[in-house]
Amino acid sequence: MKKWFMIGGAIAPFCLLLVVILLLICMFGGVKMKEEANNPMGGAYVCSPTGEIHKEMWEAAFSQAGVLKDKGNKYIEVAKKQGIDPVLFAAISFHETAWGKSQAVTTKNNPGGLMTSSGLMSFATLDDGLEAMGVTLHNRILVDGKITIEDLGSVYAPVGASNDPSGLNVYWVPTVKEIAAKLGGLTMNCTLSGAELPDGTPYxxxxxxxxxxxxxxxxxxxxxxxxxxxxxxxxxxxxxxxxxxxxxxxxxxxxxxxxxxxxxxxxxxxxxxxxxxxxxxxxxxxxxxxxxxxxxxxxxxxxxxxxxxxxxxxxxxxxxxxxxxxxxx
Missing domain, CATH: 3.90.1720.10 (endopeptidase domain like (from Nostoc punctiforme))
Incomplete structure (x- = not known):
């Protein structure tokens, strides 16, 4: 996943360097604090207890998803066609598009950071973009065997990648897990085990x-x-x-x-x-x-x-x- 950060204006090199350092400190500090606050189990609790989509949580999450807010049924339709988890599909899409608000999705109908060697792909409609992303996830999950969020993170946001000099890819996995939890939990390739949810009371x-x-x-x-x-x-x-x-x-x-x-x-x-x-x-x-x-x-x-x-x-x-x-x- 490529990330670019631009600071405009005529700023002296020393001042520019200082500003960048301060921004990075704030950025990492803020993300880390949020990660610790929202993911005390390492981004866990992402399995649906019933194995089904939790309708209320699904709809509540989509209501905050910008241009994607009315596409809940489309995600389910594409996921069924491609044999993938709709919750995982939506969680990755929400993260890649900043909850449906990035320029990639608002101007290019690209819901998943889909790229070619020339840059971000453009689609005629948002539905076309979702269909293309569904095919991509099908290939990664069912063809390549990238079943878990951690597996997919190694493709979408490999830690230490040369195109991620700021090291932000390390937050991809916990953030996608957090979004999956907000959507009600994964419905496929997921069990409520000790690795996912600490042993506790039955309720x-x-x-x-x-x-x-x-x-x-x-x-x-x-x-x-x-x-x-x-x-x-x-x-x-x-x-x-x-x-x-x-x-x-x-x-x-x-x-x-x-x-x-x-x-x-x-x-x-x-x-x-x-x-x-x-x-x-x-x-x-x-x-x-x-x-x-x-x-x-x-x-x-x-x-x-x-x-x-x-x-x-x-x-x-x-x-x-x-x-x-x-x-x-």
């Missing part, structure tokens, strides 16, 4: 499937559903209800119905509580869902998403774990 995949729909949404005090938005306990209550588990409304009430466990016993899907994030230091004031590897998924003042509980603010507020037992129905 963890369903809870995570629901919570990641709302990633990036703002925190809303008193919010307990998607229409209102979510506060910490509202998100937990809503997501666990999707798994058939009924929890009370507030963090304190949820704390009172779990079985206390140690940090060493905690599994993904257990709850993690915090003291004194507001009010008295002895007050249970926040709750999140433990996702493993020292992370939780929660709604907090920074919005809905992952947080590191091993250091900084959260570590200072006494993370305490609890397991939900016998709350179904």
């Amino acid at each position: 963890f995949p369903i809870v995570m499937e629901e919570m990641v729909k709302y990633e990036g949404r703002p925190y809303v005090w008193g919010g307990s559903n998607p229409s209102q938005g979510f506060d910490c306990s509202g998100l937990v209550q809503w997501a666990f209800a999707k798994a058939g588990i009924q929890l009370p409304r507030t963090a304190v009430e949820q704390f009172n119905v779990v079985v206390p466990i140690s940090a060493e016993e905690a599994k993904p899907g257990d709850l993690v509580f915090f003291y004194g994030t507001y009010g008295a230091p002895s007050h249970v004031s926040h709750v999140g869902v433990f996702t493993g590897n020292g992370k939780m998924y929660n709604a907090n003042g920074s919005g809905v998403g992952y947080s590191d509980i091993t250091k900084g603010y959260w570590a200072e507020h006494r993370p305490t774990f609890g397991r939900i037992i016998g709350r179904s129905g």
Whole structure:
């Protein structure tokens, strides 16, 4: 994958070099922070728990996809024809086109960074571009045997490639995984194994499937559903209800119905509580869902998403774990 960065204007060589260095520092720092925040399991959790397209997540992702927003059915049609995973197809396309907003897709109907030796390919219609990309993916996956996202990354964005002097290709695999998760998870060549999703409570995949729909949404005090938005306990209550588990409304009430466990016993899907994030230091004031590897998924003042509980603010507020037992129905 080729990437060019241009800085215009008449800038002295020394100043130009300084600007480039500063931009690269900001770029890498920002991407790294986002990767750590959104992919605490190394970009994992990309398998659909049901093996089918999750209609709501699929449509929600496409609603943000620029000129591709109305092409969800076309992706499915082409994927079926070519024998490939529509979620993988869409995830790569969204990444290659900056979620349907790049010049390649808006001016050339090129939805997948398709190139010849002369440069980016142009297509008469967007549907033509999708058909061509489908053929390309068919060849890479079914002919060449590039089944996994990592395999495809070695073709689309090889790490260390001469045409990637800034080293940005290293982010291709985790970003495509992140987008696949937002689309509801891969439906082919994918299993919910330890390599994909940490061993956890039986309901963890369903809870995570629901919570990641709302990633990036703002925190809303008193919010307990998607229409209102979510506060910490509202998100937990809503997501666990999707798994058939009924929890009370507030963090304190949820704390009172779990079985206390140690940090060493905690599994993904257990709850993690915090003291004194507001009010008295002895007050249970926040709750999140433990996702493993020292992370939780929660709604907090920074919005809905992952947080590191091993250091900084959260570590200072006494993370305490609890397991939900016998709350179904």
